Amino acid sequence: AAGVIQSPRHLIKEKRETATLKCYPIPRHDTVYWYQQGPGQDPQFLISFYEKMQSDKGSIPDRFSAQQFSDYHSELNMSSLELGDSALYFCASSLPGRVVQYFGPGTRLTVL
Amino acid sequence: EDKVVQSPLSLVVHEGDTVTLNCSYEVTNFRSLLWYKQEKKAPTFLFMLTSSGIEKKSGRLSSILDKKELFSILNITATQTGDSAIYLCALNAGGTSYGKLTFGQGTILTVHP
Numbered sequence: 001a002a003g004v005i006q007s008p009r010h011l012i013k014e015k016r017e018t019a020t021l022k023c024y025p026i027p028r029h030d031t032v033y034w035y036q037q038g039p040g041q042d043p044q045f046l047i048s049f050y051e052k053m054q055s056d057k058g059s060i061p062d063r064f065s066a067q068q069f070s071d072y073h074s075e076l077n078m079s080s081l082e083l084g085d086s087a088l089y090f091c092a093s094s095l096p097g098r099v100v101q102y103f104g105p106g107t108r109l110t111v112l
Numbered sequence: 113e114d115k116v117v118q119s120p121l122s123l124v125v126h127e128g129d130t131v132t133l134n135c136s137y138e139v140t141n142f143r144s145l146l147w148y149k150q151e152k153k154a155p156t157f158l159f160m161l162t163s164s165g166i167e168k169k170s171g172r173l174s175s176i177l178d179k180k181e182l183f184s185i186l187n188i189t190a191t192q193t194g195d196s197a198i199y200l201c202a203l204n205a206g207g208t209s210y211g212k213l214t215f216g217q218g219t220i221l222t223v224h225p
Contacts, residue, residue, distance in 0.1 A: 004154075031211060042200060042215035043155070056212050090154060094211070099144050099204050101213060103154035 002026050004104030006091050012110045013081050021076040021107045025093030031055070032074040033101055034066060035090040043090055049074055081111045114139045116203050116216035124222045129191050133219045135201030136183040143206040145184050146213065147175055150198040158186070158199075191223045 005024040013019050025032050031050045035043035045058035049068035060066075063081075068074045078085060088108050092101035115138040125131055137145065144162045148155035159168040161177035161184055168175050172191075177184045188195055198220050202213040 033212065035213075042217050043213075045212040045214065048211055050211070058212060088153075099211075100146065100157055100160055102157065103148075105153045 004091055004093050004102055006089075006104040006107050008107060009105065010108050010110075012112065014112055015081060015083065017081050017111075019078045019081060019109060021078070021089055021091075021109070023074045023076070023091030023093075023104060025072050025074070025091075026102055028095060029093035029102075030072055030096050031094045032068055032072065033092040033094075034060075034074070034076050035092065035103075037088040037090060037106075039087075041087075046076070078109075083111050085109060086111045114203055114205050114214045116201055116214055118199075118201050118216035118219050120219060121217060122220040122222070124224065125191055126224050127192055129223075130187065130189045131191060131221060133186040133188075133199050133201075133221070134183060135185070135216055137201075137203050137216075138182065139203055139205050141206035142179065142203075144204045145177055146202045146204060147184075147186050148200040148202060150200055150218070151196075155200055188221075191221075193223050193225055196221055196223045 007022045033048040034046040037043045046060040048056045052068045063079050066076045088106045090106045092103045094101045119134045146160045147158040159175045164179040172189045175186045198218040200218045201216040
């Protein structure tokens with residue numbers, strides 16, 4: 001069965017650089033969620049999109065922005081990267097109106 | 113603010129043992145509670161619970177919710193080394209927080225042969 005696809009899987013950046021993470025939801029899933037998981041931490045909700053509109057916002061820094069495109073894929077743009085942004089970034093998707101979220105494999109971002 | 117607390121934070125058992133993982137929560141508008149298993153990478157879905165007292169079961173895993181006392185448990189019987197993982201409890205609240213999941217800290221389960 002098709003799963004959530006995230007790219008890249010690993011990313012290494014320097015401080016103050018920018019990064020773009022991509023997420024391709026499971027076919028027919030119209031809602032996308034982004035989570036950040038620091039080392040030894042639980043996933044923290046960042047932002048979500050439903051039908052290409054932002055539906056909810058969590059603890060996402062102003063340096064980050066995201067959008068969902070017409071094909072439902074989503075991109076998380078991160079600027080002025082800081083050491084503390086080093087984490088595993090998960091994307092999850094869900095069917096219309098459904099609660100269960102299916103997670104992608106994550107992008108491990110390392111900021112040096 | 114919605115809150116999820118899991119216990120114990122870590123658990124070490126031997127194959128064949130039975131384990132019970134706990135999840136308590138505080139929420140303004142409860143919608144559902146979900147359990148996920150996280151091994152190396154992405155959390156994988158186990159159960160979703162919305163009603164009190166109805167047990168969800170899948171093989172050796174089962175879970176139940178108590179909405180009055182605001183907790184859920186995840187039971188694993190006859191544990192195997194492949195059950196070693198982090199088990200995450202997550203809350204889905206209604207209202208303006210529609211959709212997002214609030215996770216607990218997770219329980220790290222280690223099953224020794």
